Amino acid sequence: MVSRPYQSEGDVRTLAADLLASTMGLMVYSTQTVWALSEATARAIVGSTLDRIVPLLTEAIVSRLNLTEVVLRNVDLHAVVTAALDELDLTQIVVDRVDVDQIVAKADIDAVVDRVPMLQIADYIIEEIDLPQIIRESTGGIAMDAFTTTRFSAVKSDEVLSKIVGTLMFRRKDQERELRVESDAQTDSSVEAPQTDEASR
């Protein structure tokens, strides 16, 4: 593109309008520049001044205050801590950062063991693996086995007999059998006292 010298094309009115517009533009531009420059300068001055003053001032203020007490008095620490804990995945942090093995190595295991219901655990294990049955099977032999069988058959026969007698004597089926012994006698008739719901037996 080839520039060409300005050629007046119009009349004086046009010329005046052009002149006015360019003057306005120049003014706006220079104003903006000045504003920006002064703002930057002011910011720098204020910043450096504050950098010097604020630490001194803060130091002076803080040294005159019991900050801990102020915080304790005015801050809802519970809310702050709760909010902080809500933000954090504490378990994950502990898992990531805490050497659990080392803590366990230093822990007083005896104290823990003292709190563990050892006998109940032992009983539970015995019950679950049915240790008595294992012992019976391994040591009982034929004689003990025979007596267990005899006991069971006698109990079965007793049940059958009591059923037959119950039918013959027109006993109600849901009648209490009163088969248990009251352990602490409160009344004279305590032995007679019904204790169980073994009617269906």
Next chain:
Amino acid sequence: MTTFREFREEHDADEGLVLDTIPTAARDFQGERAGFFTRLIAAVIDVVIVGGIIFGIWIAVWLFLLVFNPLVDYGMPRPGYFALGGYIIMWIYWSWGWATSGRSVGQHLMGVRVVDREGRRPGWKLATVRSLFCVVFQVGILWIIVSPANRSVQDVVLRTSAIHDWSGDFTSGDYSSRTRIPPGTAEGKTP
């Protein structure tokens, strides 16, 4: 499989720690009064044992007399003596068994234990009286058949009971501490 927590809660609800050696199927009726056949078999075993003892005594006496008087033939004593001896030894045998452990040998084999009205081992007095009663009035056992609470005549009069107790605890005087199922909670308990 029950978890330890369930197991513990169940035991806390019960009487606490109980180490149970009794077969699972038999646990429900532990502590209940035993029925007719169970006790009849126990009694028969006891009678056989006492018969053996009588026979043994007779043999011993016979040998003793043979040593000192080899030429005299005493012959068999009259059956009445055997019966009388049997009654007396039965009395002593049952009294001793019930007062010391609550069970005779026959009852031990059948898993039966005699307890007093409070569920404890009978004392010497009660054991002696009950034993004498049983020896003299054997047919009292028949009342178990009719009694809805499985009680013999002796049990009714003396307020004793013969309960199922399959535990090997031969010396315990207090059955009540081993009651696993408190009253009213028998349902919902998995055998």
